[in-house]
Amino acid sequence: MTIPHHPADASQDAALLQVLTGPNPQAAKSAFARRDAALDPLLIAAAAASGPHVTRNHYHHDFFPGVMLPQAEGAIDWTKFTGEDAGAKASRKRLAYVSRQAPRRQRLSITDEGKENDHPREKDPLMSSENLPPAPKKRRPSLISAPAPVSSDVRARPKGQSHPGILLSSASQPLSPVQVKCMARTRIPTPHGPAFLHLYHNNRDNKEHLAIVIDPAQLSDSSSIAPPIRSLSLDSVWSETETEMERIIRGAYVGRLSSTSQHASSQKTGETLPTDVIPPPLIRIHSECFTGETIGSMRCDCGEQLDEAIRQISLPIVLPPSASAPSTSTTIPGRGAVIYLRQEGRGIGLLSKIRAYNLQDMGHDTVTANLMLGHKADERGYEIAGAILRDLGLGSTSPAPGSERVRVLTNNPDKVEALEKEGIHVVERVPMIPMSWQQRKAQADTKDPAPNAHQGPTSNGGHVVYGDDLDKYLRTKVLRMGHMLPLWMEEPDVRVY
Numbered sequence: 001m002t003i004p005h006h007p008a009d010a011s012q013d014a015a016l017l018q019v020l021t022g023p024n025p026q027a028a029k030s031a032f033a034r035r036d037a038a039l040d041p042l043l044i045a046a047a048a049a050s051g052p053h054v055t056r057n058h059y060h061h062d063f064f065p066g067v068m069l070p071q072a073e074g075a076i077d078w079t080k081f082t083g084e085d086a087g088a089k090a091s092r093k094r095l096a097y098v099s100r101q102a103p104r105r106q107r108l109s110i111t112d113e114g115k116e117n118d119h120p121r122e123k124d125p126l127m128s129s130e131n132l133p134p135a136p137k138k139r140r141p142s143l144i145s146a147p148a149p150v151s152s153d154v155r156a157r158p159k160g161q162s163h164p165g166i167l168l169s170s171a172s173q174p175l176s177p178v179q180v181k182c183m184a185r186t187r188i189p190t191p192h193g194p195a196f197l198h199l200y201h202n203n204r205d206n207k208e209h210l211a212i213v214i215d216p217a218q219l220s221d222s223s224s225i226a227p228p229i230r231s232l233s234l235d236s237v238w239s240e241t242e243t244e245m246e247r248i249i250r251g252a253y254v255g256r257l258s259s260t261s262q263h264a265s266s267q268k269t270g271e272t273l274p275t276d277v278i279p280p281p282l283i284r285i286h287s288e289c290f291t292g293e294t295i296g297s298m299r300c301d302c303g304e305q306l307d308e309a310i311r312q313i314s315l316p317i318v319l320p321p322s323a324s325a326p327s328t329s330t331t332i333p334g335r336g337a338v339i340y341l342r343q344e345g346r347g348i349g350l351l352s353k354i355r356a357y358n359l360q361d362m363g364h365d366t367v368t369a370n371l372m373l374g375h376k377a378d379e380r381g382y383e384i385a386g387a388i389l390r391d392l393g394l395g396s397t398s399p400a401p402g403s404e405r406v407r408v409l410t411n412n413p414d415k416v417e418a419l420e421k422e423g424i425h426v427v428e429r430v431p432m433i434p435m436s437w438q439q440r441k442a443q444a445d446t447k448d449p450a451p452n453a454h455q456g457p458t459s460n461g462g463h464v465v466y467g468d469d470l471d472k473y474l475r476t477k478v479l480r481m482g483h484m485l486p487l488w489m490e491e492p493d494v495r496v497y
């Protein structure tokens, strides 16, 4: 083994040797700073003695078998005290310096791509994605080659067309049909009641898209009154060797999981109300927004919309009197789902969204800012959402048990169109009126003074948030992106709301 030597060390060594071998070796103490060995000499000795498998990643490992075990060579010779015979000594194993850790690659889970949100597809049944083909490599638009000029001609460019200085990848490969698999599900208590969080893998991207299913009736022991919203891929048995406990741990259980109640799901459902007597489940396709949902940004209404969607879906449903009970109405728990897609910044990603915000601060609106950065106004896709909805038995007319049409919470007509293209049957679009507009309208009607402007982040708080940035964003959604919202205007004579 050769240890690399630094030239500066060599001249220091020579000077030190000179003093140590001179008439006054004590002078070395004051003339030279303390120097610690770069490597533990014991480790170097062990490495030299035990062979090439010892690497610098084996620090903190141990001699194995332990040096205190009497059969290990190098251990204290207990035979002196025990009178053990020489044959036993000869049969001792040679002391080896052995790593007890898994290989480094495995410990760090290094994948070929190693990107954010990339996950190795493991063979273990609890993490299995083996029925999904590998995700194709994501194609990204090429980067901006030179800073894009901020010119007014960009504004005139039609929606979706990129800046001429910016090259977008044009190669388009045929994509295989979208497949999704729910990898795990768990109960999440929310301020609006219980929800079931479902985590999905898919064969299109390496992101973990989510479904927040609201269906608290599943938690009660009484027989369900509405068809339970359940994931077919989660409830199916993944392999012959999969145990009931493994299925329960990934969330394929029925009822309320507890220390005394642990029942793996079967695909049979009990008696349920026919779907024509209950309103279709309310759903929302929501796009991730770190700024709006996590740090309470008041540049957009995303946090408010997520919170409001979970609240509205959780509201109890009152069923009108029926033929079997003509004089009484029945109330059933709210039911539906938020499909949470990891399409930050309308699909352009957080990095580009941050840059877009700076362009917005320079006076451009959200659409123009996207175009100036070489993106489309909206780069989202809804194929994965469609596949997740189908997996949950929502919105399709397939004969699968519990398949139902849906009501969709959105102002965006493109979303409804995209879902219908995916074969999702939307019976109703339920608008989401910004809370600040609702409150301002109520105040305008009653002539009450305006409320305190900033009452806190909307994410999970349900507070009403006001602000110029938010107003600008909402107006751009209506005026440039065609969102179906009655526009709120401050000036009463131009108020369209």
Ligand SMILES: Nc1nc2c(ncn2[C@@H]2O[C@H](COP(=O)(O)OP(=O)(O)OP(=O)(O)O)[C@@H](O)[C@H]2O)c(=O)[nH]1
Binding pocket: 285, 286, 287, 288, 289, 290, 299, 300, 301, 302, 305, 343, 344, 345, 346, 347, 348, 353, 356, 357, 366, 370, 409, 410, 411, 412, 415, 432, 473, 477, 483
């Ligand atoms: N590029 C960009 N994305 C933004 C901006 N503000 C919010 N977003 C993203 O927009 C997405 C939400 O889309 P919106 O256009 O607000 O609404 P929508 O989902 O199309 O429509 P609704 O269903 O009515 O809410 C989230 O992914 C946000 O991160 C912005 O200024 N620029």
